[in-house]
Amino acid sequence: EGPIKIVNLDELESQVAKNMEKGAFGYIRGGAEDELNLNKNTQHFDKKYIMPRVMQGIEISDIDLSTDFLGIKLKTPIIQAPMAAQGLAHKEGEIATAKGMAKAGSIFSLSTYGNKTIEEVAEVSGNNPFFFQLYMSKNEAFNEFTLKRAKESGAKAIILTVDSPVGGYREDDIRNNFQFPLGFANLELFAQQNSDGSKTGKGAGISEIYAQAKQAFTPADIQYVKKLSGLPVIVKGIQSPEDADVVIKAGADAIWVSNHGGRQLDSGPASFDVLPSIAKVVNKRVPIVFDSGVRRGSHVFKALASGADVVAVGRPILYGLNLGGAEGVNSVIQQLNKELSINMMLGGAKNIEGVKATQLYTDKDFQ
Ligand code: FNR
Numbered sequence: 001e002g003p004i005k006i007v008n009l010d011e012l013e014s015q016v017a018k019n020m021e022k023g024a025f026g027y028i029r030g031g032a033e034d035e036l037n038l039n040k041n042t043q044h045f046d047k048k049y050i051m052p053r054v055m056q057g058i059e060i061s062d063i064d065l066s067t068d069f070l071g072i073k074l075k076t077p078i079i080q081a082p083m084a085a086q087g088l089a090h091k092e093g094e095i096a097t098a099k100g101m102a103k104a105g106s107i108f109s110l111s112t113y114g115n116k117t118i119e120e121v122a123e124v125s126g127n128n129p130f131f132f133q134l135y136m137s138k139n140e141a142f143n144e145f146t147l148k149r150a151k152e153s154g155a156k157a158i159i160l161t162v163d164s165p166v167g168g169y170r171e172d173d174i175r176n177n178f179q180f181p182l183g184f185a186n187l188e189l190f191a192q193q194n195s196d197g198s199k200t201g202k203g204a205g206i207s208e209i210y211a212q213a214k215q216a217f218t219p220a221d222i223q224y225v226k227k228l229s230g231l232p233v234i235v236k237g238i239q240s241p242e243d244a245d246v247v248i249k250a251g252a253d254a255i256w257v258s259n260h261g262g263r264q265l266d267s268g269p270a271s272f273d274v275l276p277s278i279a280k281v282v283n284k285r286v287p288i289v290f291d292s293g294v295r296r297g298s299h300v301f302k303a304l305a306s307g308a309d310v311v312a313v314g315r316p317i318l319y320g321l322n323l324g325g326a327e328g329v330n331s332v333i334q335q336l337n338k339e340l341s342i343n344m345m346l347g348g349a350k351n352i353e354g355v356k357a358t359q360l361y362t363d364k365d366f367q
Helices: 009-019 022-029 036-047 094-103 118-125 140-153 171-175 185-194 206-212 220-229 241-249 271-282 297-305 315-347 352-356
Strands: 067-069 072-074 078-080 108-111 130-134 158-161 233-238 254-257 288-290 310-313
Touching: 009 022, 009 315, 022 171, 022 315, 036 271, 036 297, 078 094, 078 108, 078 315, 094 108, 094 118, 094 315, 108 118, 118 130, 118 140, 130 140, 140 185, 140 220, 158 220, 220 233, 233 241, 241 254, 241 271, 254 271, 271 288, 271 297, 297 310, 297 315, 297 352, 310 315, 315 352
Parallel strands: 078 310, 108 130, 130 158, 158 233, 233 254, 254 288, 288 310
Antiparallel strands: 067 072
16 A cells, blocks of 8 residues: 555556456456457557657746646546446555545546445545546436436536447456456445346456446437436547547537557557547547557657547556555556656657647658
8 A cells, every 4th residue: 555666557567467366457457359459559659759859948847737628627637547346456446546536636537337336436536526437228217317426426527438339359357257246336326226137246247247238329328418417428439530520419528539448349440540530520629538558658648749638547547556555546647747747848848738739750751
């Protein structure tokens, strides 16, 4: 427990591998099929270059990471991606993660499949902003019940994840016969009052859980969630420019460019590769969140310079949680902040607006 020493985020994975039960580690680390998409997500940041700049008259103390997103002031452009079942990583689960993100001056997002309730997260968050991520259920009563609680608890936005009508084919989970050891608190709460016989996490596999969720999404679902919650809706899991346009026209307040960290369609492109064409279509109509594969401050820099407004991080946060609880989560964000600040200093951008305005280069520019 406490702050952890980090040299880089990649090295955390091997430390956690020794610390965590095999099935739990496989569920967190793994990607779909051959893990091509998982690996490309990180590797393809290397296709773009940041030009070293000098004579910019910037002191390291001038570097300013603060920004805002949907009217919320943040100390860093790095937020936490919603992740299920955080009790796998730490006994306090989502409570510790929410505390860690609050410490970092950033946003915590609670998954529908979290091990803690929305109310528990609201309580530890105090005045710090948090979001609720919805996996829509086929049972409308669940959606109504849960979105009402999110609104009443003070969530600042709903993240509607639409990229998981089925779970990707994740081989570690099959190999390890992985089942969730703990219940999903928000499913349990609904079941206590209106049992519809559905599974609530404990003792279930990921495919059984996904099978209960809504599969056939249409643009009308965005208005449905907006109406029920009365909150801004961020549509998560966009990779195609066409889909970005469809969801914005349907009323999305923000879009979240993500391929679920390589856990869904293994043959898809790296999330970073699709970002520029999506940003072009979005054309600043709504803000853009980006995730999948971010492990370095330079990756954050490049995503912001390619059209993202904020950048989310997944697995490394659970590794920090496992190794150090709330302080470990904060350590992960601080490590990325440190690397981002160094990249900004060397790349000639003193604030987030400057990073966004920075031109990136490719090999083609040097032929
Ligand atoms: C996820 N992700 C996810 N997304 C979501 O919308 N709801 C969820 O419940 C989950 N659960 C989940 C569990 C675990 C263990 C992982 C690793 C991921 C996807 C997540 O929000 C994010 O898109 C990716 O994790 C980003 O990729 P990186 O940063 O992990 O590479």
